[in-house]
Amino acid sequence: MAIDVIMPKVDMDQETGTVARWLKQNGEEVRQGETILEIETDKVAIEVESPASGILNGILVEEGETVPIATTIAYILEPGEALPDAAPAAEERKTDQKVPVRQTDWEVSVTPVARNMAQATGLDINTVSGSGRDGKVTKKDVEAALASPQPFGNGEGKVYATPAARRIAAEKGLVLKSITGSGPDGRVQSVDVLAYAAAAQEVARTTIVPVPEFVSAPSSGYEVFPLQGMRRTIAERLTASYQSIPHINFSASIDMTRFNEARAKLNARADQNGSTRISATALLAKIVARILTRHPWLNSSFKDAQGEQGAAIHLFNAVNLGIAVALEEGLIVPVVRDAANKSVAQIAAEFKDLATRAREGNLAPSEVREGTFTISNLGPFGVEEFTAIINPPQAAILAVGATKPKVVPDADGQVVVRPIMRITLAADHRVVDGAVAAHFIADLKATLEEPVLLL
């Protein structure tokens, strides 16, 4: 039977790969494990081994072409065996070489059988490229993904690693799941963990820019406000954050029509029940928390350490959502714990209570600790768009602007007026790559624009 050669996934966040060079040509005999081509991702160039022994044939992807991961790029045939029917000739294929690259898992469509298969086998459907119409993921795609070498054993989502690798990863605070194993059947060896740690260390080296001295003051005099208490804390934390964390910002416009509708319905119900009304912030918090569970790198913390040992990225299991509350003397960020698993009504009630007590100065220290992500909503003040500084040791903060009626083109290109909100994500670039943040923003935008997707 023909064995597919597929575009492998060699990077954590790799979507596509480019065939750099075929080292074997159609009709050449190859052995299993022999290098048959070189591919490039946006990070690395790497050699690809033949998945089987036989005759290489039906090369589908020419040198220089980019295709999604897990795409069949050639076949290994037995001597005398014909190419499978499904294999289009390279010429034919070239005409539609623009394979749509999926941007978010909201845009991916999956056939029911493919979804069931993926669930049954513990395969992350988001890592599978669709070959069906409009990039729909089909049974065939899931089969291809399952046939491709799995980086980590098959212990139902458990990581296949040696005890030494586990110990070293634990000591360095590394997530074993992120590390590709080089041992038999992809077992993570100690050498893999050490290499990963060394690479992470390299990425983590940041340059700290000295702060210029405050040289002179205006001659008109000034009022002295001693730097103490909350002011000092804010000053120190934000200075440290801005100096040590390489911030990157991502903005998007959100059509809030459906969000507002959803909130109106929830509030109609709340009014009926006499329960807490759902503030826009509360509904936003609920949606952000849920989306964060799908984007763990945004819900994380960069742990710097003295020397070479111990630096790591901690991906948190729960979303403890900090929501900034403006006070007369500054601001404070109470934390709604495990927000992803709370109902919007719970979040609304909890946040209302926290905000009220924050303004009264009655928050317990534990209520402002252990946040994993922060939302700062300046919309109520009329601010349309702003950037925020990350609240360390978190890795990201979402700055939310006011929702304003804006003239925008609709899906048919007609000019319409829609409630538009601008959001800007600031993320720690040591942890969050551009594409990772973009996926989060796209996912968040899709859900805010169609909150029913949360179901």
Added chain:
Amino acid sequence: MREITYLEAVREAMTQEMERDETVFMIGEDIGPYGGAFGASFGMLEQFGPERILDTPITELGLTGAATGAALVGMRPIAEIMFMDFTTLASEQLVNQAAKLRFMFGGKATVPMVLRTPAGSGTGAAEHHSQSLENWFVHVPGLKVVMPSTPYDVKGLLVASIRDNNAVVFVEQKLLYKTKGPVPEELYEIPLGKADVKREGKDLTIVATSIMVPRSLEAAKQLSEEGIDVEVVDPRTLRPLDEETIVQSVIKTGRVLIVHEAVKTGGFGGELAGVIAESEAFGYLDAPIVRLAGKDIPIPYNRTLEYHAVPQVEDIVAKARDMVQMKV
């Protein structure tokens, strides 16, 4: 230093201890005029006379019982069982009496005896004369089990065994009898329960016993030509076991291959694997613990089959290489 054989080291240890201590004597089958099945006591009858070199009828149970009784009343007997296979016959006295008496008398009685016996295959002596049954005795509290691999270790460990106040099963290896090595002429003791790192290395630990020590050393030499740096640890005493030396070696290398001649199932390798897995070394293991041992069959008479029934140098080389190259 002068070199003598493993067999000569056995004889020298016994002779020097008998010269030093009147309570030491030998008892066994054909140990007198014949000098023992392998010649261990050759010439000793002439030196010490028939009262201290006691030839017995063919009765392993009887001679082991006699040794146990003599030890109880203050002698230090060395019983020789011609082949380890025949320790099955001596087991009642050894396991149920010699091993228990000290405990049953609350420490007031001791059984300072040594039961020497040659184990192992490779001589074409087939099913009844080739077994390695050491682990049966390792399983018995009250017995010590010693398994030397070099002439130097033989002398020091046998002297320590004779002087020990417990029943010691001293397991020799037939093919090793003719191997030579440096041995001091004077008396010395190697403490029981002290392992020896026979070769230092960083990539893989081989824990080997008896004849598998020289085979592992030869394998290590061949592997070093491929750039694989093997450490060879010889426990020397199986009970009490020097866990610390083994564990430290595994912590250093992260990989351990256990090699012994006895059949794999129920063999000492399982015990070693358990000790390692339970220890601090667990968190340093970068490969499964692997055992290379005798096949689960009686030793065949056919020389080719016999050869392949137990680990050979090439088997050790292949397995160690696979482990270091992360194929295991």
